[in-house]
Amino acid sequence: MKINEEKVILEENEVSTIIKEKEKKGIERENEKKILVKEIKKIGTQISYDYEIDRSLVSLLHMDNKLKIDYSIPIEDVPDEIAVIPFITGILPMIYLEDITVVLDRIDKDFYEAFDQIREGYKKMLPKGEWKGKIEAKEIIDHSKNPENGKSSVFFSGGVDSTSSLATHIKEKPEFILIWGSDILQNNEKSWETAKQIAQNTADQFGINTNYISSNFRFYLNENALTTKYRELLPVSWWYDVQHGAALLGHVAPIAYKKKLAVHYIPSSYNIHDKNVVCASYPTLDEKMKFCGCHIIHDGFEMTRLEKVKNICDFQKDSKPKITLRVCCTEREEEANCCKCEKCYRTIGELIACKEDPKKFGFPITEKEIRDIKKFFKKEEVQGTAVRHWKEIQNKMLEDQKYFKKLRYAKWIMKFNFDKTKRKDFKKEMWDENGEKI
Numbered sequence: 001m002k003i004n005e006e007k008v009i010l011e012e013n014e015v016s017t018i019i020k021e022k023e024k025k026g027i028e029r030e031n032e033k034k035i036l037v038k039e040i041k042k043i044g045t046q047i048s049y050d051y052e053i054d055r056s057l058v059s060l061l062h063m064d065n066k067l068k069i070d071y072s073i074p075i076e077d078v079p080d081e082i083a084v085i086p087f088i089t090g091i092l093p094m095i096y097l098e099d100i101t102v103v104l105d106r107i108d109k110d111f112y113e114a115f116d117q118i119r120e121g122y123k124k125m126l127p128k129g130e131w132k133g134k135i136e137a138k139e140i141i142d143h144s145k146n147p148e149n150g151k152s153s154v155f156f157s158g159g160v161d162s163t164s165s166l167a168t169h170i171k172e173k174p175e176f177i178l179i180w181g182s183d184i185l186q187n188n189e190k191s192w193e194t195a196k197q198i199a200q201n202t203a204d205q206f207g208i209n210t211n212y213i214s215s216n217f218r219f220y221l222n223e224n225a226l227t228t229k230y231r232e233l234l235p236v237s238w239w240y241d242v243q244h245g246a247a248l249l250g251h252v253a254p255i256a257y258k259k260k261l262a263v264h265y266i267p268s269s270y271n272i273h274d275k276n277v278v279c280a281s282y283p284t285l286d287e288k289m290k291f292c293g294c295h296i297i298h299d300g301f302e303m304t305r306l307e308k309v310k311n312i313c314d315f316q317k318d319s320k321p322k323i324t325l326r327v328c329c330t331e332r333e334e335e336a337n338c339c340k341c342e343k344c345y346r347t348i349g350e351l352i353a354c355k356e357d358p359k360k361f362g363f364p365i366t367e368k369e370i371r372d373i374k375k376f377f378k379k380e381e382v383q384g385t386a387v388r389h390w391k392e393i394q395n396k397m398l399e400d401q402k403y404f405k406k407l408r409y410a411k412w413i414m415k416f417n418f419d420k421t422k423r424k425d426f427k428k429e430m431w432d433e434n435g436e437k438i
């Protein structure tokens with residue numbers, strides 16, 4: 001990252017207090033790294049953070065773009081020991097790998113204890129890393145009695161994973177939580193409005209509350225520098241491999257405190273059959289997180305993607321409201337799905353395998369277009385995990401060949417050799433300063 005002169009002066013000022021403190025105490029280790037949380041400002045619905053860092057961390061944290069989070073509910077009365085959690089979780093793997101001491105006044109007891117357990121989860125997933133770091137707090141405050149029984153929330157994107165979680169837990173009416181600044185970056189207003197609209201429509205139909213969060217949490221740290229620094233350790237990227245799970249969950253803490261949540265569900269992407277996975281959202285990490293009495297469930301891990309689609313179809317049969325899925329991996333501004341990418345195609349295939357009409361779930365696709373999907377597989381590269389999902393669709397259809405042979409537009413799926421598709425590997429993800437993928 002380029003550092004201009006003005007920024008250097010700013011950073012010099014911000015590191016100065018810590019350096020002076022060290023000189024005063026004279027007991028610090030030579031290369032000890034500290035982050036000092038100075039102030040947590042809570043005004044209306046917004047939390048912003050003021051902190052100082054050691055000089056050695058200047059290349060990893062953007063001190064001219066400090067963390068700022070906007071909630072859709074007032075958060076002024078959330079105590080500092082809870083409000084600080086999103087700040088810590090956003091840089092959690094960095095605290096561990098850089099062996100940083102976070103110095104602050106107060107911390108929630110549940111989270112303080114979870115801090116060590118999450119570290120163990122990372123150690124298991126990536127044993128070659130040195131996972132250290134600690135929190136140094138003057139006071140540890142116990143909010144474990146905060147929740148009210150049965151109150152829950154779920155990250156709801158409108159995709160297969162989160163809609164299946166909604167189907168499973170509908171009796172609890174889990175509050176929806178959506179974060180702008182995660183997969184949909186803050187510079188993409190139209191996609192965010194579409195995602196919000198779909199979540200709001202579903203929420204309204206089921207009488208569920210929604211919570212929206214806008215956060216610059218992907219850009220108060222230097223993801224590119226961290227991906228580069230740890231390229232030997234990380235198979236894909238900082239964000240994908242170690243950051244996103246804890247960082248997303250931490251944003252829930254102020255809502256959990258305000259709404260007395262007992263459990264928050266993070267819908268799973270992987271399932272129990274996936275082995276040797278390196279991913280920042282996984283049961284061994286997510287379920288170690290805890291704050292103000294609220295625990296986390298990595299939800300639906302026991303189900304394959306096709307089983308989740310079946311769960312949604314069964315739910316749709318039982319409930320009157322119409323469900324629109326938003327699965328598309330291309331950036332959408334208007335409709336939920338493009339009906340032209342692999343993920344849209346795969347979900348269409350899954351709905352057909354469950355003997356449902358994809359049009360009913362937000363895929364306005366014709367029979368001819370479904371027949372043409374096989375051309376896509378002959379031309380395009382497909383990720384290995386996607387191939388596995390397609391074989392599951394194929395096997396499901398083969399279980400009832402009589403039925404699926406009658407579907408002229410879809411029977412090709414039963415005969416197609418998905419093993420012969422061109423394979424695409426995950427690429428290292430890097431971002432430019434405007435938040436565009438490079």
Ligand SMILES: [Zn+2]
Nearest residue numbers: 328338341344
């Ligand atoms: Zn699509």
